[in-house]
Amino acid sequence: MSLVNFTTREITCKIVYYGPGRSGKTTNLHYIYGRVPDARRGRMVSLATQTDRTLFFDFLPIDLGLISGFSTRFQLYTVPGQVYYNATRRLVLQGSDGVVFVADSQARQLDENIESLQNLQSNLLELGIDIRTLPVVLQYNKQDLPRELVLQTADLDDALNFRGVPSFGADALHGKGVFETLKGISELVLKRLSAGSAA
């Protein structure tokens, strides 16, 4: 549910980075945090385990500046990927305006990707959100790994992207594709606002 303040002309949207454990969701946020100038980002909050796995969520507010005369702010969240954190994932997903699904491109992780995507659908269903109307983009991360280990983006599209949403190959650790992904989801989320179908 995006929050629109017509008096001060401000928009706040919630974007959730979803995906299986260790697929690189937090890495996306870290990269964004590192690249965005201080004045344009808030504090990054990470609720993580001692081994740095996300326990509850990571949170990063960024300021996109003026769009259509509205000062536009995005709040980026990640969910914990491990299967057993499902209750937490559902909580973080509440009220989201868009989802970035971060898939792990390694061939041996395909089942985990599919499972996580199904889990996303069932959580959205439980929250009463229709995945067909919710802005979603896919990111195929770790494309930098040796070719023999990873699936190519076209193959991943075949396996995961049955709705034909925008998808982006990425190497989040070094920043490749992070920006394009964020741009992709931003466009979808804001398009929804411009189309007048905001929740």
Place this chain on the structure above:
Amino acid sequence: MTAAPFERALNLITRVRGVRGAMLVSAADGLVVAEHLMEGIKGPAVAALAGSLSNRLGRAMEAAGIGHSVFWHLQGTDGALLVVPAASGILVVAVTEPDVNVGLVRLELLGAAGVVG
């Protein structure tokens, strides 16, 4: 501590004529610990306000160098609030009619404070 001593402490106070309610209040957070109130007295409000007034009064007394309060009495035209801070951080509170025997209520409050420690 079980509820029995609390009950005993409150009974000491409510048996005095003109007392409309007795309470034990946690001084630090202004919350009800135990209560014995007549209809119409709002326990949470008494607890919160007695706690707050007690804290503010305590600070003024400290500034004046006259030590901790052992008993205080807020007199109003339609009623009164009488309080004894017990050693354990609990306030023993009585809500009374305006013309209650203050000396007697004070004694019972001190007695109740002894019971709750």
Place this chain on the structure above:
Amino acid sequence: MSTRAVESWTLDPLKRFVGEAGARLVLLMTPAGQVMAQHGFSRAVDVMSAAALGAAIMASTAEIARQLNQPPFAALTHQGDRHGIFLGAVSTGRGTIVALVVYDLDASSAGLVQLFFEQLAAELKAASPKEGVPKQVLAADFERELSDSLNTLFGR
């Protein structure tokens, strides 16, 4: 003291509450953690992360209640040596709103905050407009602006 509000109808009740309860700061937010209004000493905390974390606490305990087959908890208090926070939910014409109150034990207490929170909840409920917000927000040609903004943001 500073004040900000996305929905101005929340302000009078908020100001009254901060005065009466002696709170340091009160934030109103959506259950998803987006700040709707704030009043008080906003430097007490990082407002945006506090809202995200407060909403997360509320959501977690609501989930625990759900798993116990109980109705959601009405309010939560966490108290330290010098400060406390209080979280409570209010149901209004604009849906559920979560309030996060930060208070100093010098000036307030859990009891005072709870006492006046009831009043705040009633006032917010009464003041909330029932009509929905207009849907159309952005102009259709926002894409170039978005692209420029993101380019600047990433130093491209």
Place this chain on the structure above:
Amino acid sequence: MADDVKGLSAQLAQDPMSLVFLRLAELLRLRGQLDAAHRIALSGLERHPHLADAHDLYARILADKGDFERAFDEWDMTVRIAPSHIGALKGLAFLYFKVGDVDQAVMHLETARGFMPDDPGIAQALAVVRGGQPAKAAAGPAVGGPGQEAATAATAAPMEDSRVFAGLEGAQEGLLLLDAAGRVLGGALRNPAGQDVTDAVAAYLAGVSQEAARTAKLLGLGTWTGLATEGGGGHVHLAQPTPDALLLVVRDRATPMGRLAIVAQRAAHAARRWLEQQK
């Protein structure tokens, strides 16, 4: 000086957008014409809402008027516009110190010192704040810096007339008369060690009486008529001789509470008479 006011007023009338309102309002403030200063500053602010100096000026006037909450807002706003505004940082430090938040007071003064390391006023204020004094009136001016007048006006010195309680038992010790904002009107207090604690106690009493009034109201006790306390080192009685005044009577433990109530009644009577004479 009147001519200055006249001249500046004429300049402002000729060019309402000019920044001359800053000098004019400040001059009026220094002369104690707070309402006029308030009006000029406010209309200047309406024309220049993003001018840090205008917010700072307005804050000083509000502080002089005793409206500390709004003064805080304005200084807060000043610092948002101009984070290195020394006057506003000092003003905020003063207000924090006034409410006993020494950490925040120090933090704001340190920030100010970072921007202006050689300002002796800041160093002096830091020394006062770090002295750990309770937030009492006497410390105000040093911390207030450019808002010195604000501080002195806000904590108006006790009136010279020490005869408020003349003829009463223990008239000059253990009797204190305050106005509704906690400012001392008459009397004085010493602690058992003989130190003057008048200002420190006065600073807390306004809060006590406000809470007493609220408690009586919300609990249906009617109007509060007195608050009596038995302390380990003495007995205290607090009452409101008039709706705008507060009376404190302190006696050692040898004075029974009942007797204290009678002394308080007499003192309240004397205070009412004296307040009436002052009108």
